[in-house]
Amino acid sequence: MNNGNTRGGASGRGGSGKKSGPSKPMNKARKPGTSAAKPAKDKYTDEKPEDAPKTAKPRSPKAPVVKKGQDTFAKKDGYPRAKPAADKKPSEKKPAVKKKSDEIRLNKYISNSGMCSRRDADIYIASGNVKVNGKVVTELGHVVKLTDEVDFDGVRITPEKKEYILLNKPKNFTTSGDEDTDMRNVMELVRGATKGKIQPIGRMDKNTTGLLIFTNDTDMVRKFSQPNQKSFKIYHVSLDKNLKFEDLEKIAAGVYLDGHKLFIDEVSYIEGEAKTEIGLKLRTQNVKVVRAIFESFKYDVLRVDRVSFAGLTKKNLPRGNWRFLTEQEIINLKNI
Known part of the structure; x- marks a missing residue:
């Protein structure tokens, strides 16, 4: 009677219960309880034994996509979970120190003045060649006010763009700051021209008319204020009486004023005008000198009217009007 320990006709005690496939005849009988031998390929045929069914590998769960900017805070199934953006703590940043509207870094101040680049300005600052309000500053990143006085390598500079304005000055305007009922300052005539701190080159009294240059270029102001500067000015002078020819020749030979000889480049009668109208060419821009010549x-x-200044003329510039100088005119002034 069958004890129930065998399956599907498998005989013998201790059988493995596995279904055995076809096998090569063996010379020796198989011992009871041993499993069937692994089928082998017949060397006389191309037939292969049946392959064992392949077992599919379990698929791993798909990793969640972590969006840019999100943090990970935990792992699930071996993959990090995306942290909600709402849970992200805002980064703690130090509040930026705002500069006042009238403050500027020293190297930018120098760069704006046209002296050099910011990088080169830092080199000059570190070398001790920059002064602020008379004191040497070597600290990089130093902040100054627009009202501070900055000396760069011995030269006073301003952080403004260099501007040059030519005015045909009318009467009853003066370059002095004296207030009078019948005198107004020439700055009124160029007030809307620029926001820069311009100033006139030289002086003019209320009765003198003609060309007057305004600029914030302190180097140019200093250049044309020197007594030995080489630029020519031409004046149209009106006298109370005819100028004698012998006096004209004496003036052409040079005039002594305060013990110093003043050289006259050219003096002549104005063609087509009365002998009271004289043209005078000289290098000084001091209008008082022009008057002193004839008064001697x-x-x-x-009347004194400056009709030419360092090659600039009143052409297309009516009395009381102004205009900006062209780039070429500026170059010419700097090269004189």
């Missing part, structure tokens, strides 16, 4: 010969000067 007992003539009263009624």
